Amino acid sequence: MIWLPLKDRMQSELIKRGHCVGCTKSFSEANRHSPEDYSEIEIVECECRRIYIYEKKLNSYKRATIDELTRYGFSTDPDGIPVD
Ligand SMILES: [Zn+2]
Secondary structure (H helix, E strand, O other): OOOOOHHHHHHHHHHHOOEOOOOOOEHHHOEEEOOOOOOOEEEEEOOOOOEEEEEOOOOEEEEOOHHHHHHOOOOOOHHHOOOO
16 A cells, blocks of 8 residues: 555545545536547536546546646636645
8 A cells, every 4th residue: 555644645535535625515516627629538626726637437536737737728827726
């Protein structure tokens, strides 16, 4: 098992269960965007401005990085995204 700091473990557990790590809202209540050229994913934007990527094939969520958002053509203000 890979050791992760407790906070990271709690965050990945929340994400696995389909909840935002910041406000614990369900991803089902978040805004979902389908990038035109990337049908295999959805960009999930929570009310608290944290952004996640939903991988349809894996049926799993992860935190989006700025690089990924740029690649998927999702324009957002990086300074507006909470980092924790
Ligand atoms: Zn949130």
